[in-house]
Each structure stands twice: as structure tokens, then as C-alpha cells.
Amino acid sequence: MHSLHFTAESFSDGVAERDFRLGEIPGVLWSPVSGAGRAPLVLMGHGGGAHKRHRAMVGRAHLLVRDCGFHVAVIDAPGHGDRPRDAQDERDIAALRGAQAAGEPEAPVVVPYNARLAEVAVPEYRALLDALLDLPEIGAEGPVGYVGIGLGMAIGVPLVAAEPRIAAAVFGMAWPDALFEAAKRITVPVEFDVHWDDRRIPREASLALFDAFASTEKSLHAHAGEDFDFPRVESDSAARFLARHLGRRVTSAV
Incomplete structure (x- = not known):
């Protein structure tokens, strides 16, 4: 895989934001503007139809950088x-x-589509991890976390199953049909978010996937309603969860 090249840098609210390319793959790295020593890394996966700079990605990244000191x-x-x-x-x-448009189930299309993208994206994320852990401000010794919602979960479950350097993961709100075998290989702590009344992703399927995770520490967070967005309260919970498992202290009231 190609090397990592930074292409732009900006600063906002105590957070340094650097655009990069890993070969032809574009990405963003957010880091604390100041701080002593190395800090752990959290990888994120965006939802289907979104992108690296979707407002949810930017907001979640700033929360994790400002309040936990992560990259x-x-x-x-x-x-x-x-x-x-x-x-x-x-x-x-x-x-x-x-x-x-026809009011038909989405899963027969979305599940194989997401699985196809994951086959490409998992090796890309592992190559990205190689490159980022070579950076002196991160370093190969530190723990790594992952947060993936929607498509980010469809990529993240097989990624975490395959990648021993990831020490904790937060998942949520994706069709689980193609993820069961990978989930059975995941033993790191997991926080899993579901919408209890989601008509697109059956509750029973999400609960079955939660059961499939082999982690001895796992928690299920269920919210009433059908809203497909990731609630702010869960972003805060994810920050606390990752801080606990990656050895950081939360510096605000998240």
C-alpha cells in the first residue's frame, strides 16, 4: 500500500485537522493542538451515503480529541x-x-452492497493503521479504538475481527445479516447501539448480532423510536467507553 501524505492543515477550537492521502484514498486526521506525549488513535467509519467530512464525523472527532485527547x-x-x-x-x-421508492425492503440490496465495500475497505483501514502508527505523535505502542455506524459498522465488524491492534469498538445501526461470522471472532470490549423500533433493521436481528459478539465485556444501548441518526447521548457514551478502554481520562462532562 502507498505511503501517507498530508495535503492540508487547519486549526479550530484546540483541534488540528490534517487532510491526507494514502495512495489515492482520501482521509482526515484530527489531533490535539497541544499535549504532552503520545496519544491513542481512534479510527472511524462513516455511514452509507456520507463521507469523511460529514457533520457527524467532524462532530464526533472534535469530541474525542477535545475531551479525551485522542487522535x-x-x-x-x-x-x-x-x-x-x-x-x-x-x-x-x-x-x-x-x-x-416502491416501499420494498432495503436489506436485499444494502447487505450485499455493504459487504462488497467492506471487502475493499478492510485492507485499506489496516494499511491506514500501519501508516498512522508510524507517526511519532501516535506510535505503535498505543491502543487503538474504532467507531462505526451504519456502513461504518459493516466495515468495522470484519475489520475489528481481523485486526488485533484494535482494543475496543463502538458499533451501531447497520443490517447485521452478513456480520455474524466476523462478530463471533471479536473478543475486545464492544458497545452496540440499536433503535428499538427501527422498521428497516429488525430488532431481533440486532439482538442476535449482539449475542454473537464473543466479547466478555459488551453493552447494548437501545433507544425507542425509528430515528436512524446516532444520538448525541451515544456519542458521549462512546467517548467515555473508549477513554476507559484506551487508557485516557475524560476532561469534560461527557
Whole structure:
């Protein structure tokens, strides 16, 4: 895999934001502007149809950097953000829009689409991890966390199952159909978020996936309603969870 190249840098509210490219893969690394010594890394995965600079990614990154002192990185998933779609992407997206317009189930389209993207993205994230852990401000000795919602979970479950350097993970709100075998190989602490009344992702399927995680420490966070967004209260909980397992102290009232 290609080396990491930083292409731009800016500063806001105590957070340094650096654009980078890993070969042709674009991403962003957020870091504390000041602080002593090295700090752990948290990888994030964005949702389907979103991108590395989606407001949820920026907000979550600033929370993790400001309140926990983490470095936080995300890359555009294949066919998302600044990465071009291929012909299969276009067919899958057209099929999804057709199912939505007809009121038909989305899972028969979304599950194989997400699984196909994950096959590409998991090795990319592992190569990104190699490159980031070479940075002196992060270092190979520190623990790594992962947060993935929606498509980010579809990528994150097989990633965490395959990557021994990831020590804790937060997942939520994705169709679990293709994730059970990978979940059975995950033994690190997991925080898993579901919407209890979601009509698109059956509650029973999410509960079955929670059961499948082999982690001895895992927690299920369920919210009433159908809202597909990740609630702010869960962003705060994820920060506390990662701080606890990656050896940091939360410096605000999250």
C-alpha cells in the first residue's frame, strides 16, 4: 500500500485537522493542538451515503480529541466522498433508490452492497493503521479504538475481527445479516447501539448480532423510536467507553 501524505492543515477550537492521502484514498486526521506525549488513535467509519467530512464525523472527532485527547482518523469508503463510484456502485445505488421508492425492503440490496465495500475497505483501514502508527505523535505502542455506524459498522465488524491492534469498538445501526461470522471472532470490549423500533433493521436481528459478539465485556444501548441518526447521548457514551478502554481520562462532562 502507498505511503501517507498530508495535503492540508487547519486549526479550530484546540483541534488540528490534517487532510491526507494514502495512495489515492482520501482521509482526515484530527489531533490535539497541544499535549504532552503520545496519544491513542481512534479510527472511524462513516455511514452509507456520507463521507469523511460529514457533520457527524467532524462532530464526533472534535469530541474525542477535545475531551479525551485522542487522535481520530477516517477515510472515504469506496464510492463515497471524493472516491469515484464504479459501475457496480451505480447499479446498487439505483436498486436501493428503486426499493425505497416502491416501499420494498432495503436489506436485499444494502447487505450485499455493504459487504462488497467492506471487502475493499478492510485492507485499506489496516494499511491506514500501519501508516498512522508510524507517526511519532501516535506510535505503535498505543491502543487503538474504532467507531462505526451504519456502513461504518459493516466495515468495522470484519475489520475489528481481523485486526488485533484494535482494543475496543463502538458499533451501531447497520443490517447485521452478513456480520455474524466476523462478530463471533471479536473478543475486545464492544458497545452496540440499536433503535428499538427501527422498521428497516429488525430488532431481533440486532439482538442476535449482539449475542454473537464473543466479547466478555459488551453493552447494548437501545433507544425507542425509528430515528436512524446516532444520538448525541451515544456519542458521549462512546467517548467515555473508549477513554476507559484506551487508557485516557475524560476532561469534560461527557
